[in-house]
Structure formats: structure tokens, C-alpha cells
Amino acid sequence: MxxxxxxxxxxxxxxxxxxxxxxxxxxxxxxxxxxxxxxxxxxxxxxxxxxxxxxxxxxxxxxxxxxxxxxxxxxxxxxTKGYAQTLEDVTNGAIFPSNNHEMVMVKGIEFFSMCEHHLLPFMGHTHVAYLPEGKVLGLSKMARIVDMYARRLQIQENLTQEIAQAVMDATGARGVAVVMDAQHMCMMMRGVQKQDSSTRSVAMIGQFTTDNQARNEFLRALPASRF
Ligand SMILES: Nc1nc2c(ncn2[C@@H]2O[C@H](COP(=O)(O)OP(=O)(O)OP(=O)(O)O)[C@@H](O)[C@H]2O)c(=O)[nH]1
Ligand SMILES: [Zn+2]
The missing domain is CATH 1.10.286 (GTP Cyclohydrolase I; Chain A, domain 1)
Structure with a gap:
């Protein structure tokens, strides 16, 4: 034919x-x-x-x-502009060779997201750490990664995990850890109407899941939740 x-x-x-x-x-x-x-x-x-x-x-x-x-x-x-972005877009090739293998931590990255259950905002701060393996990521790109996933309909736990995985994919690090502290408008403006509660979510990948020293170093360095 x-x-x-x-x-x-x-x-x-x-x-x-x-x-x-x-x-x-x-x-x-x-x-x-x-x-x-x-x-x-x-x-x-x-x-x-x-x-x-x-x-x-x-x-x-x-x-x-x-x-x-x-x-x-x-x-x-x-x-919701995060749906139109990719990891390649937001990191823009800003990966640099480095012999520094010590933990890199970017703390207090504020974010605004939308809860996928009620379409109401949740917002707070993200803390990211990774253990580099020969290369490091441009520091601002950590915040760009946070925003790319936050600007979608989300639940906090998945958002935390997606950020950790993206930092891992971008850096090929030995391990990545992410903590997010947030307040959810769906728990404040409606429903249970609790104004003083806050939620902490954690995602650990690679060496952070087995290396208690690295894990504790990161968790101890975190500021108290601002809520
Ligand atoms: N785990 C998790 N739950 C969330 C998040 N954002 C909102 N929720 C919860 O999603 C749940 C939805 O529960 P449903 O019972 O289906 O909905 P609802 O009747 O509006 O629930 P209430 O908020 O308790 O009034 C609620 O418990 C919310 O607090 C999030 O980021 N993570
Ligand atoms: Zn909600």
C-alpha cells in the first residue's frame, strides 16, 4: 500500500x-x-x-x-501559571560545577498556592536543602522551582514532594530535603475556622532518608514556623 x-x-x-x-x-x-x-x-x-x-x-x-x-x-x-512551566524553563541551565560537597540550604522561601479541594489559598515558607554531588544549582532557581509547583492546584504534602524531586532532578544531588510551613485559608475562613493552626510537611530524598546527622542538621537549622 x-x-x-x-x-x-x-x-x-x-x-x-x-x-x-x-x-x-x-x-x-x-x-x-x-x-x-x-x-x-x-x-x-x-x-x-x-x-x-x-x-x-x-x-x-x-x-x-x-x-x-x-x-x-x-x-x-x-x-496557576505553573502548569505552563517546566523544570528546564525555570532552571534555565544555571547548574554549575562545584567541589563543595557540604549541605546547601535555602531557607524562608515564601510561597502562595491554591488548595485543590476548596480552591482557596494556602501560603507560608519553604526550606530546601541538598547535598551536592559535583554540581550546584543557581540559588534563585530554588525559589523558581517552589513557585512553579506552588502556582498549581495542590495539596501541601504533594507540593513538598514535587519540589524535592525537582531539586533532585536538577542537581543530581546525594540527597534533598524540603520542609514547608503553611496556613490554609480553607481551615481559617470556613470549615473548622482555626486561625492559629499551621501545617508542617516534610519530604526527604536520597541520603537524607538514611543519614540522621544530615537530617538533624537540616531540621535543627530551620527557623520556628512564623505562624
Ligand atoms: N492533607 C491535606 N489536606 C488538605 C490540604 N488542603 C486542604 N485539605 C483538607 O482537605 C479535606 C477535605 O475534606 P472534605 O471532608 O472532603 O471537605 P470539607 O467538608 O470541605 O472539609 P472541612 O474542611 O473539614 O469542612 C479537609 O480536611 C481539608 O482540611 C492539604 O494541603 N493537605
Ligand atoms: Zn482546602
Whole structure:
């Protein structure tokens, strides 16, 4: 059986275009495609927010609410922008060779996330440590990794684990440890309405699971929860 021939891409036969021009054209087409996907996502969110606002008995034509569906759609897009990011995007190749094998710790990285059960915020601080094995990660990238996973619908335990695994994947470290202290709006504004409780979650990978000295060094260095 003869397979139908695919239509050749016009780029291949575009005559006297340089490789750079072809690449730029392709990038532009991809960018336009991504932009139109973003626009249609925003439109869908906007319509959903209009339904929600009407659903609570409000008047969508009231001056204060006229622009609320699009504003809220943009806000939710921002708060979930982590879905569109990858580890490669956020680390941007900032991995450096190093002979220092001692623990590296970045403490007190604030984060804001959204609980996947109630779509309400939870927020707090993240503390990350790793035991390098020949290479280290740009320090700011730790915070970028935290934000990439926090800007998704999450539960705190999974968020903690995902951050630890990403730091491990990026650094090839001997071990990674992450602690997160957070307060959950779903426990404060509604439900049990407890204003003073906070949650600590821990994720340990590699040497931190067996080396009590490393584990204790990290845990002892942590500041008390600020809540
Ligand atoms: N383990 C975990 N639970 C969470 C997190 N965020 C919210 N929850 C909990 O998810 C649970 C959902 O419980 P359900 O009984 O299904 O929902 P609900 O009736 O709204 O629960 P209440 O909050 O107790 O009123 C609640 O106990 C929340 O406190 C999180 O990050 N980790
Ligand atoms: Zn919740």
C-alpha cells in the first residue's frame, strides 16, 4: 500500500529564505499559536467567572462587577501559571560545577498556592536543602522551582514532594530535603475556622532518608514556623 504523501511544509521550499528567517517564522507561528490558546483559556475562565458571580445572586451589570470576570480570569491564570512551566524553563541551565560537597540550604522561601479541594489559598515558607554531588544549582532557581509547583492546584504534602524531586532532578544531588510551613485559608475562613493552626510537611530524598546527622542538621537549622 502506498502511503499518502504529506504536504511538504512551505518553509522547506520557500526559495531564498535563510535558515534564520525560517526559524524566526516558525517561532512566530508557535508564539501566535500559544497566544491564541492563552486567549481562549482566558475567555473560558471569564465566562465561568460570570456564571459564578451570577450564581451568588449578584448583578453582573453593576458597575463594580462589569470587569470582574476578566480580572478574576487573569488572576486565576497567574495563580496557576505553573502548569505552563517546566523544570528546564525555570532552571534555565544555571547548574554549575562545584567541589563543595557540604549541605546547601535555602531557607524562608515564601510561597502562595491554591488548595485543590476548596480552591482557596494556602501560603507560608519553604526550606530546601541538598547535598551536592559535583554540581550546584543557581540559588534563585530554588525559589523558581517552589513557585512553579506552588502556582498549581495542590495539596501541601504533594507540593513538598514535587519540589524535592525537582531539586533532585536538577542537581543530581546525594540527597534533598524540603520542609514547608503553611496556613490554609480553607481551615481559617470556613470549615473548622482555626486561625492559629499551621501545617508542617516534610519530604526527604536520597541520603537524607538514611543519614540522621544530615537530617538533624537540616531540621535543627530551620527557623520556628512564623505562624
Ligand atoms: N492533607 C491535606 N489536606 C488538605 C490540604 N488542603 C486542604 N485539605 C483538607 O482537605 C479535606 C477535605 O475534606 P472534605 O471532608 O472532603 O471537605 P470539607 O467538608 O470541605 O472539609 P472541612 O474542611 O473539614 O469542612 C479537609 O480536611 C481539608 O482540611 C492539604 O494541603 N493537605
Ligand atoms: Zn482546602
Amino acid at each position: 502506498t502511503l499518502p504523501l504529506r504536504q511538504p511544509s512551505v518553509h522547506l521550499y520557500a526559495g531564498n529564505q535563510t535558515a534564520e528567517e525560517l526559524l524566526a517564522e516558525q517561532e512566530l507561528a508557535e508564539q501566535q499559536g500559544a497566544e491564541s490558546t492563552q486567549e481562549s483559556t482566558l475567555l473560558a475562565l471569564q465566562q465561568s467567572y460570570a456564571t459564578l458571580i451570577s450564581g451568588v445572586g449578584e448583578d453582573l451589570t453593576r458597575p463594580g462587577l462589569v470587569d470582574t470576570p476578566i480580572r478574576a480570569a487573569k488572576a486565576l491564570s497567574f495563580l
